Amino acid sequence: MIHPDFKFLRSVCMMIGAVVGVGVFGIPFSFAQSGVAIGLLELFILGIIMIILQLMFAEIALQTSGKHRLVGYIDLYLGPFWKKIATAAVCANGWGAILAYMIIGGSFLHLLLAPVFGGPAHIYSYFLALIAGFFIYLGLKVASRLEIFVIGTLLFLFVFMILLSFPHIQISNIFKLHWSNAFVPYGIILFALSSMGIVPEMKEVLGSRAKSQLGSAILIGMLIVIVLYALFGTALVGVTGQQTTQAVFEGLTPIFGETFRVVASILGIITVLSVFIMLGIQLMNIVRVDLHRSHKTAWAMAIFIPVLLFGFGFREFVDLIGFIGSVFGGLLGILIVFTYLRMQKTATCRIHHCFKFPPILSWIVIGVFLTGIVFKFYQFLL
Numbered sequence: 200m201i202h203p204d205f206k207f208l209r210s211v212c213m214m215i216g217a218v219v220g221v222g223v224f225g226i227p228f229s230f231a232q233s234g235v236a237i238g239l240l241e242l243f244i245l246g247i248i249m250i251i252l253q254l255m256f257a258e259i260a261l262q263t264s265g266k267h268r269l270v271g272y273i274d275l276y277l278g279p280f281w282k283k284i285a286t287a288a289v290c291a292n293g294w295g296a297i298l299a300y301m302i303i304g305g306s307f308l309h310l311l312l313a314p315v316f317g318g319p320a321h322i323y324s325y326f327l328a329l330i331a332g333f334f335i336y337l338g339l340k341v342a343s344r345l346e347i348f349v350i351g352t353l354l355f356l357f358v359f360m361i362l363l364s365f366p367h368i369q370i371s372n373i374f375k376l377h378w379s380n381a382f383v384p385y386g387i388i389l390f391a392l393s394s395m396g397i398v399p400e401m402k403e404v405l406g407s408r409a410k411s412q413l414g415s416a417i418l419i420g421m422l423i424v425i426v427l428y429a430l431f432g433t434a435l436v437g438v439t440g441q442q443t444t445q446a447v448f449e450g451l452t453p454i455f456g457e458t459f460r461v462v463a464s465i466l467g468i469i470t471v472l473s474v475f476i477m478l479g480i481q482l483m484n485i486v487r488v489d490l491h492r493s494h495k496t497a498w499a500m501a502i503f504i505p506v507l508l509f510g511f512g513f514r515e516f517v518d519l520i521g522f523i524g525s526v527f528g529g530l531l532g533i534l535i536v537f538t539y540l541r542m543q544k545t546a547t548c549r550i551h552h553c554f555k556f557p558p559i560l561s562w563i564v565i566g567v568f569l570t571g572i573v574f575k576f577y578q579f580l581l
Contacts, residue, residue: 206404206405206406206408207405207408207412207415207416209404210401210404210405210412210413210416210420211416211419211420211423212350212420213397213400213401213404213420214253214397214401214416214417214419214420214421214424215350215354215420215423215424216349216350216397217394217396217397218391218392218393218394218397218420218421218424219350219353219391219424219427220296220391220394220474221296221299221300221303221471221474221520222299222387222388222390222391222392222393222520222524223357223391223427223428223431224303224445224446224447224467224516225387225390225391225445225516225517225520225521226238226242226384226387226388226391226428226431226432227431227432227435227436227439227443227447228387228443228444228445228447228517229383229384229387229388229432229517229521230384230432230433230435230436230443231436231439231440231441231443232377232380232383232384233376233377233380233381233382233383233384234374234375234376234377234378234380235372235373235374235375235432235433235436235437236373236374236376237376237377237378237381237384238384238388238432238436239429239432239433241384241385241388242384242388242425242428242429242432243425243429245385245388245389245392245567246392246421246422246424246425248532248564248567249389249392249393249421250417250418250421250422251556251560251564252532252535252536252564253398253417253421254414254417254418254556255535255536255539255556255561256269256272256398256535256539257398257401257402257413257414257417258539258542258554259272259276259535259538259539259542260272260398260399260402260413261402261409261410261413262542262547262548263275263542263547266399266403267399268396268399269285269289269396269399269531269535270282270285270286270289270485270489272538273285273534273535273538276538276541276542276545277534277537277538277541281534281537284530284534285531285534286485286489286490288527288530288531288534289485289531290482290485290486290490291523291527292393292523292527292528292531293478293481293482293485293501294482294501294504294505294508295505295519295520295522295523295527296390296478296523297475297478297479297482297501297502297505298505298508298509298513298519299516299519299520299523300331300471300474300475300478301324301327301328301475301505301506301509302324302509302514302515302516302519303446303467303471303516304324304327304467304468304471304472304475305320305321305322305323305324305325305326305327306320306323306324306446306448306449306516307446307448307464307467307468307471308323308324308326308327308464308468309323310446310448310449310452310460310464311460311461311464311465311468321509321514324509324514325506325509327468327471327472327475328502328505328506328509330472331472331475331476331479331502332479332498332502334476335476335479335480335483335498335501335502336498338480338483338494348473349470349473349474349477352466352469352470352473353470354427355466356463356466356467356470357427357430357431359462359463359466360431360434360435360451360463361430361431361434363455363459364434364435364437364438364451365434367437367438367454367455368434368437368438369437369438369440370437371440372436372437372438372439372440372441373433373436373437375440375441382574382578383517383521385521385524385525385571386520386521386522386523386524386525386526386528386571386575387517387520387521387524388428388524389524389525389528389529389571390520390521390523390524390528391428391520391524392421392424392425392428393524393528393531393532396481398413398417401413401416401417435447435451438451438454439451439454445515445516445517446516448460448463448464448467451463479501479502482501483497483498483500483501484497486500486501521575522575522579525571525572525574525575526572526575526576528568529568529569529571529572530568530572532564532568533565533568533569536561536564536565537565539556539561540558540561543555
């Protein structure tokens with residue numbers, strides 16, 4: 200009788216759960232803007248690059264003794280200056296992600312409750328942030344146990360929407376190309392695929408088998424996510440074409456009806472609120488530990504900065520996650536590659552015989568991320 204390897208399965212689920220988040224809701228809109236073929240091409244190229252990056256980080260985690268997280272590894276190999284840069288990038292990425300959850304969660308809540316209570320969408324975003332902020336302040340341990348539930352709900356929601364879309368797909372929507380918007384999916388996809396912090400935790404779960412199984416868990420988890428994104432983006436654009444909305448569900452409600460609006464909104468709110476809380480607790484802990492702040496100050500910094508940004512008018516979901524993915528995701532990716540390259544020159548690799556990616560591959564990854572950062576700032580300044 201074959202017994203399932205629960206530690207390996209859990210590590211794969213951790214990979215999926217860490218990567219899949221609010222960014223996926225921006226993929227259909229980005230595909231509609233550029234054309235499905237261009238979006239899929241960028242998804243597969245960036246997917247390969249992110250797999251390489253995750254495997255580099257896995258090698259760093261496997262070969263370095265002691266317990267560290269992303270910022271800790273960067274400090275160890277690149278020094279305190281780059282630790283400060285990495286901490287700033289991680290915090291900025293976290294604030295931006297919380298703001299994105301606030302925007303999209305408010306949209307889902309508005310879609311569900313506005314027919315009854317009325318009111319503008321931004322009021323619902325503030326209400327969602329209030330609920331999440333309360334639980335984040337408590338730092339509930341139960342938040343760390345929501346992982347399987349959130350993954351299950353997200354996968355059900357995506358599979359539900361994909362299957363529901365198939366009978367309504369118009370092939371003509373899939374084959375349209377818009378070269379002038381070819382760069383639109385880049386940052387959104389990068390944001391949707393980025394989650395560098397989970398690898399050390401996967402290593403701990405696998406224990407003594409980490410050296411032989413960590414790479415496989417990363418590869419399987421990432422491939423599942425990439426295929427899921429490809430099907431999700433293609434199916435929804437096939438239904439709504441150029442009318443694909445940033446909040447996804449709004450454009451589908453006229454086609455799928457009121458039952459879809461209620462079910463999809465509830466599932467969306469549950470998953471967004473759950474991940475919002477987990478992400479907020481993680482960011483609060485980073486501020487508390489790395490920036491040496493009290494619990495109350497760390498909580499206030501984690502929550503009020505995104506709320507203030509929302510209040511100042513940063514409410515364009517797709518533009519936001521595109522900027523975060525291109526700039527902060529790209530910066531963290533570059534730092535991981537340089538950390539990996541520095542590790543190869545230390546005694547760590549002379550003792551443990553590290554796996555070596557071809558140097559040209561490292562520079563290609565750096566080149567892609569650097570180009571994305573420069574181009575995004577160029578667009579921002581226009």
